[in-house]
Amino acid sequence: MSEISAPQPLPIRDESIRLGQALKLAALVEDGAMARDVVQEGLVEVNGEVETRRGRQLRDGDVVEFNGEAIVVEAGQG
Numbered sequence: 001m002s003e004i005s006a007p008q009p010l011p012i013r014d015e016s017i018r019l020g021q022a023l024k025l026a027a028l029v030e031d032g033a034m035a036r037d038v039v040q041e042g043l044v045e046v047n048g049e050v051e052t053r054r055g056r057q058l059r060d061g062d063v064v065e066f067n068g069e070a071i072v073v074e075a076g077q078g
Contacts, residue, residue: 007063007070011077019046020054022064026071038066 010017010026017025020035023044029035038044039054045065046056058064060075 007072009074010071011074016057019056
């Protein structure tokens with residue numbers, strides 16, 4: 001298993017963001033189609049658990065890991 005980097009902050013305006021949108025906003029994927037594919041393939045973890053729902057609502061403090069990189073949602077910051 002590869003080493004995960006320290007989570008980078010992902011400030012968002014609202015109280016929540018969908019997983020697919022967060023992956024795009026953080027530039028971890030190129031587009032929505034790629035976000036769908038990597039989530040459905042079980043390659044994305046939210047708070048340490050594999051998440052296969054692209055529409056999963058992320059809230060303040062949620063940590064998303066993909067491809068050796070991690071982001072932490074900071075709601076109400078954007």
